[in-house]
Amino acid sequence: xxxxxxxxxxxxxxxxxxxxxxxxxxxxxxxxxxxxxxxxxxxxxxxxxxxxxxxxxxxxxxxxxxxxxxxxxxxxxxxxxxxxxxxxxxxxxxxxxxxxxxxxxxxxxxxxxxxxxxxxxxxxxxxxxxxxxxxxxxxxxxxxxxxxxxxxxxxxxxxxxxxxxxxxxxxxxxxxxxxxxxxxxxxxxxxxxxxxxxxxxxxxxxxxxxxxxxxxxxxxxxxxxxxxxxxxxxxxxxxxxxxxxxxxxxxxxxxxxxxxxxxxxxxxxxxxxxxxxxxxxxxxxxxxxxxxxxxxxxxxxxxxxxxxxxxxxxxxxx
Numbered sequence: 001x002x003x004x005x006x007x008x009x010x011x012x013x014x015x016x017x018x019x020x021x022x023x024x025x026x027x028x029x030x031x032x033x034x035x036x037x038x039x040x041x042x043x044x045x046x047x048x049x050x051x052x053x054x055x056x057x058x059x060x061x062x063x064x065x066x067x068x069x070x071x072x073x074x075x076x077x078x079x080x081x082x083x084x085x086x087x088x089x090x091x092x093x094x095x096x097x098x099x100x101x102x103x104x105x106x107x108x109x110x111x112x113x114x115x116x117x118x119x120x121x122x123x124x125x126x127x128x129x130x131x132x133x134x135x136x137x138x139x140x141x142x143x144x145x146x147x148x149x150x151x152x153x154x155x156x157x158x159x160x161x162x163x164x165x166x167x168x169x170x171x172x173x174x175x176x177x178x179x180x181x182x183x184x185x186x187x188x189x190x191x192x193x194x195x196x197x198x199x200x201x202x203x204x205x206x207x208x209x210x211x212x213x214x215x216x217x218x219x220x221x222x223x224x225x226x227x228x229x230x231x232x233x234x235x236x237x238x239x240x241x242x243x244x245x246x247x248x249x250x251x252x253x254x255x256x257x258x259x260x261x262x263x264x265x266x267x268x269x270x271x272x273x274x275x276x277x278x279x280x281x282x283x284x285x286x287x288x289x290x291x292x293x294x295x296x297x298x299x300x301x302x303x304x305x306x307x308x309x310x311x312x313x314x315x316x317x318x
Contacts (some may be wrong), residue, residue, distance in 0.1 A: 027055040030229070033067040033079035036060040038251035038261055039103040039181060039268040040080050040210065045236035050228065062162065064210075065133050068096065071213060078229055081213045082135040087286045090299030095216035098305045100230050101271035101278065102210040105200070107139050108184035108267060111176045112169060113194045120147040120197065129160035129168055129177035135209050138285070140178040141292045143199040151292075169193060180209075182256045185264035198267065204284040207269070211305075219306055230272075230309040237272040274310050 030050075032043040047056045059076070061067045067079040068089055080102050081089075089096050111117040117126065120143060130137050141151045151157055160168050165177040170192040177183075178199065187193025200207045212233060219226055240247040247270075248261045279301055289295045 027053055029055045029057055030078070030225075031057050031059065031076045032229075033059050033061050033070055033076045034102075035062065035080060036254040037180065037182065038248065038254075038256075038264070039106045039270065041247070041251055042102070042233055042236040042240065042270065042272075043078075043080070044250070045239060046229070046232040049232040049235040049239075054228075063131060063134070068094075068213065071096070071215060074215075077218065077225075078212055078214050080210055082133075082210050083208055083282055083285060084135045084138045084289060084294075085133050086211060086213060086304060087282065087289060087299060088133060088295055090304040091286075091295045091297055096213050096304070097216050097219045098211040098274070098282075099214050099219065099226055099309050100212040100233050101208070101274050102212055104207040104209050104269040104271050105198075106180045106209055106268050107136055107178065107199060108181070109140070109143065109176060109178045109196045109199050110165075110169065110184045110187050110193045111196045112172075113188075113192055115175065115194075117176065117196065120144070121149070123176060124149055124154050125156075126175035127156040127158050127173075129158050129165045129174040129179075131162060131179075132159060134180075136178045136180060138289055138292065138294060139199045139201075141294070142201065142288055143178075143197070145292065166190070166193070181264040181268050182260050185260050185267070186256065189260045189263060201285070201288070204281065205288065206281050208278065208281050208285065211274075216303075223309075227309050227312055231313050234272045234310070234313050237270045241270055272310070273314070274305060274307055276307070279305050279307070 034040045034043045043058045050056060064081040064085040068081055070076045071079045086096060086098050117123060130140050144151050144155060149155055158174055160174060162179055162183060165179050165183055166187050168174045169177055169187060184195060188195060214226060248258055251261055252258045282305060283301045286298050290298060
């Protein structure tokens with residue numbers, strides 16, 4: 001899909017959410033936002049795991065900030081978000097709650113295949129593409145600092161849309177990018193990119209990446225609805241993990257070939273479960289974000305991450 005078309009589709013999706021009717025034929029409509037990627041695909045399967053009295057409309061976005069904005073504007077009932085963006089939003093006092101995990105892993109630092117960059121230290125003075133407010137930004141900043149490079153002084157961080165990163169790298173507009181799949185695998189597959197590293201944190205943070213977000217008002221006043229959606233999310237996640245062929249076949253419908261998705265699959269992990277260890281990993285991520293200057297203060301993680309609904313789903317299975 002061409003970048004300009006992808007961005008236009010995102011804008012139209014946001015507008016359609018605002019104008020969409022509440023439902024038809026007696027079915028209550030639930031609006032869910034996500035990305036059109038293999039690792040964030042679960043909402044497209046919710047419908048088959050919900051009662052007939054529910055109609056799910058899934059709206060694709062290209063970044064977490066737009067999804068969160070639509071959620072807070074009440075245009076969405078639930079949406080995907082990176083955990084970094086959830087932390088940032090909560091640190092600003094925004095009434096958002098993570099009710100389930102969405103995916104883990106999925107990131108890679110990519111350089112030109114035949115370029116001179118062999119180690120992270122070789123990025124000094126180079127132009128690196130990234131998307132602000134994402135897990136990829138935090139991973140990039142952390143990787144640079146870990147290797148003795150200042151994100152502000154030693155490299156040139158350049159805002160580039162995910163859909164534009166590959167072309168920018170291939171044409172020499174940037175020297176590297178840190179992005180989510182399938183763009184790293186696509187760069188390798190097309191022959192212009194090389195994976196420099198999979199820049200995940202150590203045991204403290206691990207490979208956590210994204211979750212499903214809702215408004216606090218919804219969580220407090222419509223708990224049955226929240227539980228219903230979390231259960232659908234859990235069931236969809238398990239369904240896809242148990243059917244990798246169907247997972248990648250459906251994801252290929254988003255515009256990336258099955259061959260590329262198979263190459264990326266080992267770096268993608270669908271998720272839904274959360275526990276206290278998950279909360280501690282997210283908290284450790286927030287501490288790194290504050291140390292890197294991305295946020296000024298820590299949010300209340302017990303309010304940001306609500307484990308009750310995931311626990312209810314697990315308890316019902318025992």
